[in-house]
Amino acid sequence: MPSRRQPPPRSLDDLLRRHVIVCTGSGGVGKTTTSAALALRAADAGQRAIVCTIDPARRLAQSLGLDELDNSPRQVPDSAFGGDPPRGELWAMMLDMKTTFDDMILDLTTPERARAIFENPFYKHVSSTLAGTQEYMAMEKLWELHEEGRWELIVIDTPPTRSALDFLDAPRRLTDFLEGRLLKLLLWPTIAAGRGYLRALSFGTQVMLKTVTRVTGSELFADVASFFAAFEGMYGSFKARAERVKELLVAPRTAFVVVATPHEAMLREARYFAERLAEEHAPLGAVIVNRAHSVPSAPGLEDPLATEARTSDPALAWALRTYASWRELSLREDSLVCSVLGDIGRAPLWRVPDFAEEVHDIPALRRVAEALAGS
Amino acid sequence: MTPRLTGSRVAVVSGKGGVGKTTVAAALALASSRSGKRTLLMEVEGRQGIAPVFGHHAIGYQEHRLAPNLLGVSVEPDDALVDYLQLFYGIRRIGRVLAGTKAIEFATNTAPGLRDILLIGKAKEAERRREEGAYTFDHIVIDAPPTGRLPRFLGAPRAIADLVSGGPIRQQAQGVLDMVHDPKRLQVVLVAQPEDMPVRETEEAAENLRKMEIALGPVVVNGIWPEAPDLGGDPASALGSAAARLGLGEEAIARLSAVAAAHARRVAHQREAVAGLRRGIDLPMATLPFLFTPQIARAELEELASILAGSEAF
Ligand SMILES: Nc1ncnc2c1ncn2[C@@H]1O[C@H](COP(=O)(O)OP(=O)(O)O)[C@@H](O)[C@H]1O
Ligand SMILES: Nc1ncnc2c1ncn2[C@@H]1O[C@H](COP(=O)(O)OP(=O)(O)O)[C@@H](O)[C@H]1O
Ligand SMILES: [Mg+2]
Numbered sequence: 001m002p003s004r005r006q007p008p009p010r011s012l013d014d015l016l017r018r019h020v021i022v023c024t025g026s027g028g029v030g031k032t033t034t035s036a037a038l039a040l041r042a043a044d045a046g047q048r049a050i051v052c053t054i055d056p057a058r059r060l061a062q063s064l065g066l067d068e069l070d071n072s073p074r075q076v077p078d079s080a081f082g083g084d085p086p087r088g089e090l091w092a093m094m095l096d097m098k099t100t101f102d103d104m105i106l107d108l109t110t111p112e113r114a115r116a117i118f119e120n121p122f123y124k125h126v127s128s129t130l131a132g133t134q135e136y137m138a139m140e141k142l143w144e145l146h147e148e149g150r151w152e153l154i155v156i157d158t159p160p161t162r163s164a165l166d167f168l169d170a171p172r173r174l175t176d177f178l179e180g181r182l183l184k185l186l187l188w189p190t191i192a193a194g195r196g197y198l199r200a201l202s203f204g205t206q207v208m209l210k211t212v213t214r215v216t217g218s219e220l221f222a223d224v225a226s227f228f229a230a231f232e233g234m235y236g237s238f239k240a241r242a243e244r245v246k247e248l249l250v251a252p253r254t255a256f257v258v259v260a261t262p263h264e265a266m267l268r269e270a271r272y273f274a275e276r277l278a279e280e281h282a283p284l285g286a287v288i289v290n291r292a293h294s295v296p297s298a299p300g301l302e303d304p305l306a307t308e309a310r311t312s313d314p315a316l317a318w319a320l321r322t323y324a325s326w327r328e329l330s331l332r333e334d335s336l337v338c339s340v341l342g343d344i345g346r347a348p349l350w351r352v353p354d355f356a357e358e359v360h361d362i363p364a365l366r367r368v369a370e371a372l373a374g375s
Numbered sequence: 376m377t378p379r380l381t382g383s384r385v386a387v388v389s390g391k392g393g394v395g396k397t398t399v400a401a402a403l404a405l406a407s408s409r410s411g412k413r414t415l416l417m418e419v420e421g422r423q424g425i426a427p428v429f430g431h432h433a434i435g436y437q438e439h440r441l442a443p444n445l446l447g448v449s450v451e452p453d454d455a456l457v458d459y460l461q462l463f464y465g466i467r468r469i470g471r472v473l474a475g476t477k478a479i480e481f482a483t484n485t486a487p488g489l490r491d492i493l494l495i496g497k498a499k500e501a502e503r504r505r506e507e508g509a510y511t512f513d514h515i516v517i518d519a520p521p522t523g524r525l526p527r528f529l530g531a532p533r534a535i536a537d538l539v540s541g542g543p544i545r546q547q548a549q550g551v552l553d554m555v556h557d558p559k560r561l562q563v564v565l566v567a568q569p570e571d572m573p574v575r576e577t578e579e580a581a582e583n584l585r586k587m588e589i590a591l592g593p594v595v596v597n598g599i600w601p602e603a604p605d606l607g608g609d610p611a612s613a614l615g616s617a618a619a620r621l622g623l624g625e626e627a628i629a630r631l632s633a634v635a636a637a638h639a640r641r642v643a644h645q646r647e648a649v650a651g652l653r654r655g656i657d658l659p660m661a662t663l664p665f666l667f668t669p670q671i672a673r674a675e676l677e678e679l680a681s682i683l684a685g686s687e688a689f
């Protein structure tokens with residue numbers, strides 16, 4: 001479904017006028033840091049903004065007042081701002097997948113049914129480890145925050161999954177899974193326990209069934225079967241919910257931000273992700289190259305190693321050699337960024353320098369936001 | 376006995392995402408193979424990270440020669456499952472029927488631990504493989520999942536053993552369990568970067584692995600920046616007069632000072648992180664320099680392999 005497209009933002013502050021910002025990228029590139037910096041910037045500009053983080057570094061969580069993992073929004077206390085509180089409000093929360101899943105089930109069904117589901121061993125597995133669940137829960141939380149209507153800007157961090165595709169596909173994948181077409185087929189022997197049904201299936205399905213049951217053992221399948229029995233009747237609501245989330249994700253006031261570091265693998269993931277977003281008609285707001293080493297040239301520094309040969313001052317010689325190394329790194333990063341990213345989606349490309357130390361408090365997050373605003 | 380990088384038949388190389396697991400695994404495998412060991416470098420997440428550092432386009436499920444004495448392989452759970460079914464049931468047809476359906480992806484994603492056990496199972500198969508009465512490989516280096524997923528990866532055999540009471544998967548799990556908990560057969564080599572967060576994650580990972588009774592090899596600290604002289608608090612004034620004598624202008628001096636200051640900050644931070652790691656972890660360490668190139672290709676890899684081979688922890 002094509003959305004009413006918005007042109008990409010012209011600046012950071014333009015981006016922050018959206019209602020939802022989703023930060024994506026490979027693990028470790030700085031998604032959580034960027035998410036927090038964006039929400040902080042909006043709060044500093046007078047908005048009521050919330051950042052929903054996933055696995056924040058412990059010190060960052062502490063600086064945001066998130067020492068409790070309780071899955072609910074908290075306003076970042078004034079004491080966190082070192083005497084310089086924002087004009088608006090900064091809220092933060094840490095996503096707890098299992099609680100979010102539990103809450104959603106409680107919301108969709110009767111307490112008895114919910115209890116049956118919670119006690120199922122397979123549910124414990126699904127709610128914590130199944131591929132795609134984490135992405136889906138992040139989206140569920142986004143929907144809840146959006147519904148609450150208290151925030152002008154919601155910045156949502158995403159799990160460090162390998163495949164960006166999982167994330168965009170989360171609603172569909174999870175409903176497909178819960179509707180369990182394939183699974184019901186697999187469970188046929190457990191549910192129907194009749195050879196007659198088996199004969200009616202295609203040869204391929206029969207082989208597959210027998211094999212999978214043989215390989216995984218049958219207790220697991222009994223758990224899975226009762227799990228799906230308990231879910232009977234909830235599929236419809238799940239699906240409706242997932243579809244609303246998807247709509248929110250492609251809404252004109254939503255923007256995706258793709259974060260990468262200037263390394264080939266990360267940049268390739270970023271590019272792939274930007275392409276997926278385009279396919280899904282999801283709006284790409286900006287690409288952020290984090291931890292960049294941008295070293296500009298200056299008159300007299302065109303050939304620092306030749307200059308080094310002319311000095312006998314050890315400190316200056318060292319500085320020139322070091323400059324030469326950094327400059328080379330900077331040039332190689334730039335050419336890598338250009339060759340891998342090209343001009344994806346006309347979205348702006350912003351750089352944040354490598355600060356050489358952890359970004360774990362409000363002043364450091366403000367430096368990240370400054371860098372974004374200035375690039 | 377002090378752990379060594381080559382002290383077990385299998386080295387599982389892990390670390391926080393992006394710290395250099397693939398690079399270090401490749402360098403370690405290359406160093407091993409150059410010392411005369413028949414080595415297998417195995418990638419388990421299908422990322423095709425190994426191929427480019429060796430200058431190949433891609434490597435697949437077939438073992439592929441990367442250097443003298445060194446084979447590389449990229450294992451996918453799908454292939455491993457088909458392989459496994461053929462091995463245990465001798466039915467080639469199953470593989471063909473299943474290939475291309477979503478069934479395998481589904482089965483490996485749904486059954487807890489199935490995916491991981493197939494992958495480590497593949498490593499175990501290589502570790503036990505024999506030709507003419509001797510082991511085929513002397514050293515198997517695995518480019519493993521990041522530390523966040525490592526407990527699940529290495530814990531899969533136990534999880535499966537707890538979940539499934541019989542059948543071939545259970546047997547497979549037991550065989551893998553035996554390897555995972557034998558320090559002569561398997562150890563984890565953690566890669567850290569000289570920064571706070573990766574160091575703390577390394578310490579936590581080490582702690583978890585110890586609790587799981589899995590042996591730890593030396594830690595490889597990857598990406599050490601060259602030391603900086605002390606220029607005092609103000610590099611611009613420390614460099615200013617000598618720079619002016621060379622005819623460098625204000626802008627050049629400002630740029631030089633900015634880089635000098637950034638480098639000094641980075642090195643100070645690194646010193647602290649490495650000292651913290653030494654205090655926090657009771658394991659030998661090998662260090663690799665930061666190379667001022669965002670891409671590691673064959674030449675850089677050879678350099679890193681030589682440094683590893685020359686380290687005491689090798
Ligand atoms: N520009 C930067 N300079 C220095 N350190 C950074 C920068 N951005 C992020 N970091 C640090 O990198 C680590 C990973 O960042 P994080 O935001 O948690 O990544 P992700 O959420 O993508 O896994 C954190 O320790 C963070 O403080
Ligand atoms: N010692 C080093 N010096 C410079 N760059 C490095 C070094 N080690 C790794 N890199 C680069 O860092 C990036 C991440 O390394 P990689 O080995 O792919 O990490 P991982 O496998 O942990 O994700 C790659 O671009 C790689 O070329
Ligand atoms: Mg994060």
Ligand SMILES: [Mg+2]
Binds near residue numbers: 396397398422424518
């Ligand atoms: Mg890797």
